[in-house]
Amino acid sequence: MxxxxxxxxxxxxxxxxxxxxxxxxxxxxxxxxxxxxxxxxxxxxxxxxxxxxxxxxxxxxxxxxxxxxxxxxxxxxxxxxxxxxxxxxxxxxxxxxxxxxxxxxxxxxxxxxxxxxxxxxSFRSLLSSFSRFAMDASYPYGYGGPNANFALLTDRYMQEYGATRADFGRICVAQRANALNYPAAIMKKPLTLEAYLEARPIADPIALFDCVMPVxxxxxxxxxxxxxxxxRNLPFARIGGAIERHNAHSEDPIQLRGGWTVDLDQLYGMAGSAPEDMDLVQTYDDYPVISMMQIEDLGFCAKGEGADFLRNKDMTITGDFPHNTNGGQLSAGQAGAAGGFIGLVEALRQVTQQAGPTQVKGARKALVSGFGMINYDRGVCSSAAILEAA
The missing domain is CATH 3.40.47.10 (Thiolase/Chalcone synthase)
Structure with a gap:
């Protein structure tokens, strides 16, 4: 409606x-x-x-x-x-x-x-009291936390759309390359696709470098x-548009799309722009499958085509599809609720030309998306904004 x-x-x-x-x-x-x-x-x-x-x-x-x-x-x-x-x-x-x-x-x-x-x-304490769904449905069985939940989602995505672990790995490898330019990133070592694929398993099909590090x-x-x-003579960004949606597509048996799909036309309509006008994209990235899901739901490609789309893109700072330019959470770290801010704050630096070593040349429009509050089997909250240079 x-x-x-x-x-x-x-x-x-x-x-x-x-x-x-x-x-x-x-x-x-x-x-x-x-x-x-x-x-x-x-x-x-x-x-x-x-x-x-x-x-x-x-x-x-x-x-x-x-x-x-x-x-x-x-x-x-x-x-x-x-x-x-x-x-x-x-x-x-x-x-x-x-x-x-x-x-x-x-x-x-x-x-x-x-x-x-x-x-x-901190993480154990947070898990034990995160939500009533989690406490009732999983915690009594010694099962808790996002790794296992997102392993199920990743597995279903791979089966449904034919994505491979290497497809997710390309996201992680590019973000690590970006993080090496970001002085505050926790992860300081280069990551190759080979190292990503050979990393120790955490919850099949998720391995070490698919998992965000709490900091x-x-x-x-x-x-x-x-x-x-x-x-005040302050560099600033304007808000082209912004949306949020909660508990979207609750009828889906497993979450392979988010609330962005409901309001996307209004987001771009407010900003008078389209996906191809964005100079960089900052997705919420606790797991690479979530980033891929957002890239689809934000209109860059059709549902299920994220892997094909990204195979032809360079996601680094100097590439044709700069994504999570400071390394995102997967390489800079997830500071709890600040994980919902890291992409937005970096996008603000980018469009005001204050990003320093991670600066995307000529960046004027940035798309930022957020995804939060996994309630046993799905993230319930989604949001997105377009920031524009003054």
């Missing part, structure tokens, strides 16, 4: 992309990581904490703190406060909410921050009016 025409995001911009370098393990709290990213974003904009009137937070490991508690601990007094508990979809969803708040005058400057810590037992870290950006960004 089509709703009313979507209002544009004219007059609202993104600025001050911040990535706090990731650590494999950390003794610091999520609170510390979020505070560090926030401080850096405000400093970059020349904004005092008391001037910040909007605050959006995404985190899995903030408990027992809350975004409400953070306002007190960090000395903030926002008139607009949000929490986005949507995992890998959270970056674009935070952007959408914040942009509308600024557009409506409910806030002048919104800091969107995602951060998580990674203690030795500690934080990402942030600011949302404000274009007039404010110009006045």
């Amino acid at each position: 089509m709703g009313r025409a979507r209002q544009s995001y004219d007059g609202v911009v993104l600025t001050c992309p911040i990535s706090v370098p990731y650590q494999r393990y950390s003794i610091d709290t999520a609170h510390w990581w979020i505070a560090t990213a926030l401080r850096q974003a405000l400093k970059a904009a020349g904004v005092l904490p008391k001037e910040l009137d909007g605050f959006s937070v995404s985190s899995f490991t903030l408990f027992p703190d809350t975004p409400v508690g953070l306002t007190q601990h960090l000395g903030l007094s926002p008139r607009w406060l949000d929490i986005i508990p949507m995992g890998g979809a959270s970056g674009v969803v935070a952007l959408r909410r914040a942009a509308r708040a600024v557009q409506a005058g409910d806030a002048d400057i919104v800091a969107c921050v995602a951060g998580d810590t990674n203690h030795i037992d 500690a870290g934080a990402e942030a950006f600011l949302v404000m009016t274009e007039d404010d960004a110009v006045r």
Whole structure:
């Protein structure tokens, strides 16, 4: 069912992309990581904490703190406060909410921050209480976590569409090549397709380099009016369009498509552009099959043709289809909910020509997609945005 025409995001911009370098393990709290990213974003904009009137937070490991508690601990007094508990979809969803708040005058400057810590037992603790579905359906049997779930999905995708492990490997190998240019990436060693194919199995058909590595870290950006960004002399990106969709295609027996398919025409329609106009693409990439699924669902090729499409593409920074230009989560690391921000923050750097060693030459339009909250057998949340150079 089509709703009313979507209002544009004219007059609202993104600025001050911040990535706090990731650590494999950390003794610091999520609170510390979020505070560090926030401080850096405000400093970059020349904004005092008391001037910040909007605050959006995404985190899995903030408990027992809350975004409400953070306002007190960090000395903030926002008139607009949000929490986005949507995992890998959270970056674009935070952007959408914040942009509308600024557009409506409910806030002048919104800091969107995602951060998580990674203690030795953080992942086990997260799994044990992730969702009621997971607790009831899998955890009592000693089965838990995304590796096994995405192994089933990957296997079904391969059977359905004829993709091979090498097809997924090309995504991982290209992202590692990109990560070698990104100073903050956790993975520092080159990866060959041969090494990918020979890696130790994790959950058939998934092997070591298909799996995202949990880390500690934080990402942030600011949302404000274009007039404010110009006045502050800040490089900024405009929002061509943005969508989100939850629990799409629930009738599918296994998830081989996501919610992007429902609203894709509106996304490109808002931006007045098409897939071929994008200078780079940042997909949510906890497993390569998910990236391939997004490339299809975002309109670059038909469903099931992702492997064929990518066989003819160079996904590195200097290639004809730059994808996950800082290595994505598969090579830079997954800092919890910040995994939903890493692609968006990198895209903001790209279209404002601030990406440094990962810069795609002449990048003016970037497509970012998010995918989050696997609830036993499928990711429930999906989002996407098009960022444009000023």
